[in-house]
Amino acid sequence: MVQTCSVPNCDSKLIKDNGIIFYRIPLHNSKSFERWSKALEIENWTPTENCVVCSKHFQKYSDQTSPSEVSFTDLLCGSVLNDSKRKICSMNNNKRKSNNLDHTNTKRLQKGIKKTIPITLNKYGTRNFEQGCFVQTCQAPKDLPLYRFPYNNKHLLHIWSKRIGLSTLYDLELYLDITICKNHFHEDCYDKNSLQLKPNAIPSINLIDYLGPPENCFSTTTNSEEISMMTSNGDHTWGWLGSTEQFGRISELNEFIEIPKSQLQDEKYACFAQAAHCFIYAENSKKVFNIYHPRATILMQLRYDGYFGFPGGLIDANEDIVNAVNREMAEEINLNTDLHSVTNDDHVISHWSEKKKLVLHFYKLKVTMAELIEIEKRALLAQDYGSEVLGTVRIPLYTLGDHYRGFPVFLKHNFIGCSREQLIAALSILNIMKPEEIKLALSANSINI
């Protein structure tokens, strides 16, 4: 059956070389969809995924020639409307009503967590998606055209995913909510006039996880190994999950640099993603096994990706840093923030990574030993316990007689982001350990035992 334009009384047909371009209806963006319906003066419209609108209904394209291959699934229609030069006929710029975006799916994808999550539906009964570029380090202007993920082509989808730093293929429905902007595609990838993506185009520019030539912007081969990794339910991803997510990748040596306190407000850091974490600790003089001086009791956590880290997380847009770290602690360890919360005065240190385009702030929260035990107990009931957080742990701050087991062994684990640097800095700044003790622990070697 030949695809026809969905607008009543329009008989345009999707036929190669007839000069008409077809656009998918933005079903997943309630704001755009509302504007389209109004502009096309169609009431009670319930189009399906296959419905399209032809270029006759767009001012710019009304008398232009389409590219010979029309791929109407690639260009996100909302972005056409966002561009003031290309407005849909008779469209008026109504004030936008806020819609009910569900950020959870995107966050899960960024984390690498495979989960079945309820999707919010907008008033049309279709899915909302978070408009914007999914590449976490993208600094391109927000109004660039956005492209949907090629979720009808698993091979291509897998390559897109890997190029933008998702190490595995997730539930296809999660990809429906996310888009990548034009900033990541070589100019050969799209038609200069229509901005439609060409078949097999893949992102190759301004990507943290792809450093190859930008010309490598079309998928040409079918790699059977890659295909065997593809799954729509994530069951065969063991060994891959969370291994290379952009922010979560293991850091390179000296990748994180301390930001002097006087420079924390610098414009330079404002465009980076920001996260804040917290060092919860209590003074403790009770000897371990009646032998070892514990110095203090400090909580870290085993994360879903196998790394150790501190409670905390990414700061949402327009969210205050201190509010963010308190919110994250409530989510991750069920901290009662009415009793315990950090303030600006609890700031310990901040770092940044130019490569990850990430700024990491670190705060302290001092409690009594009795309170710390309560915090540990409450953590088992946290919303994120068993998924993002696999448990809180105390750090062994003593060293056994072999000069290796204890704190030196703990430091040999894998730590997320700059949490190892944060731990070492806090121990020293808060006078929990002497610099020479820390140095000794860092240089201790298993050959001694």
Ligand SMILES: O=c1[nH]cnc2c1ncn2[C@H]1C[C@H](O)[C@@H](COP(=O)(O)OP(=O)(O)O)O1
């Ligand atoms: O404890 C930490 N110390 C320093 N950096 C950290 C720590 N934990 C995570 N990170 C880095 C690397 C992460 O990918 C980002 C985001 O943090 P995360 O806690 O995973 O964020 P959400 O809970 O997903 O918001 O910060």
